[in-house]
Amino acid sequence: MKRENLHQPFEITLSEVDDTNLKEHDHTFFELVYILTGTGIQWINNHKFPYHDGHLFLITPGDIHSFEIHTRTTFIYIKFNDIYIHSAVLGDDNIQRLEFILQHANHQPGCILRNTTDKLLVKPMIEAIIREYQNKHIYSTEIITQLINTIIIVVARNVAMFLPERLNDNSTDLVLNILQYIQSNICFPEKIKAKEICRHFGISPNYLGKYFKKQTNETMQQYILNYKMKMVESRLLHSDMRINEIVEELGFTDESHLNRLFKKYKDVSPTEFRKINKLL
Template sequence: MRKLIYCIIMGFNCIFTVMEIRNLYQPFELSFIETNEYEAIEHKNTFFEMVFVLEGKGVQIINNHKLPYGSDKLFLIFPQDTHRFEINTTSKFFFIRFNQSYLKTQTKEWVQKLEFIFHNHNHLPGCILKTITDKPLVRALIEALIREHINEHPQQQEVIKQLINTIITIAARNIVLMPAAAKFASQHVMQLLNYIHQHIYEPRNLKAEVISKHFNVSPTYIGEYFKTQTGQSLQEYIMEYKLKLIETRLRFTDMRISEIVHELGFTDASHLNRSFKKRRGVSPSEYRKSSDLSNYNS
């Protein structure tokens, strides 16, 4: 069987053999692959990738970790993740690839969903769909993407973007159901971390007394327990998580510092700048400039 890729790239069709290409030159790209010998050499992408398996069996390898794949599985692959597939039976893959320019066109609420994926996924192989009913739902959305491209109805690109965003939203809600971090064995710590991640935009709900009331324990106990389990104080963890969100916004959005200040509950821009520079060694504006230069040169 000859190996072919049928691509859908911003409204254009093409057929070609697998090539060692790892950059993405459009805001997003959709591609369908049917093959029994997808010999993808281990590589790193400069873009984000979601892979849905329509048919077939084999092994997915991310960052040297292996796990079998099968039909109706959805995988996430991030920039800098090393990745490849080993094909056991003829397989059909559907790829959704998108880069930073695509992210910058989205709404604040949608970016927040994506941030949850960035900072809570474990970068290991395996399907992220933990809700059984979401597997046929995502499959239906993937099939709708294919049909939408073929039919070429009016507002085609807008419909395609909405379908992509819906799939990403479903991925985000499934990640909520996953362990917050593999290194934390305690279910209580996982619950604490998930609580923090879900309320990171609500400073009032991140106060120790509010968290302790939510979990029905004393503020002193929850602070000591959290540090024993994670090696960080509750407030240190919250600040570090906020800084990771700030990094994501500086890299992938055009948000102003004043907007980030308001959204993440900093006192003012000076407070954010001091906190960021203290822990990252550069100011937010310097970080954004260096990220833009790095992305331009990649």
């Protein structure tokens, strides 16, 4: 498998592909992939998601991914690394939080934009980046940089939907590591039991419960359930996975178990939720 590297803070590439599938690879940097035209399948970390024009994917360092082309597809790739993030005018505190948010994006495959408003916001910015990149007028680099910064912030906002809503600004590295551990092992129920998390981090069950609630303003079980529900929502909106496949992937007892929990979360069953949103 090929591994790509980036030798400058950011890089923009336009590419049109007919019927040649883009081979599986990973890289050491972040990559935004915007679909200008075309349809096909995105494969990432052994999951597949149909794509079409207007979809935006965020590939994080180490993600194994490829594209299966169904109709001629025009991609724009925006590649950037940690050096670029630190060079952006965001402030030290914002940079630290932004890095944490982006590193968690590999747990939400599919189109990273979760609502129509953000899709409408990003599209003209992508088009402006292409114009500036192709025409190379005076200050084009500066304009492109500002547009990329804005897109990254929009992406971070969408990724942050999967984090605790009230995560404290002064949260310590431990709770961030616990969150990352839970998200990385969300498909393995045994690994996200309190006993196993305590063993992994060398802390007591009593301390874990109080500490997690203090840092996130919700219990660990509430967080795990809410995160799973957001994962289910993402699968329903951005993949063609069947309900039984989602049940198996995320460790629910059976379809009725998922239906019951999801109705509490969205007031409709997973099947109804998918049908409603396909009509929008």
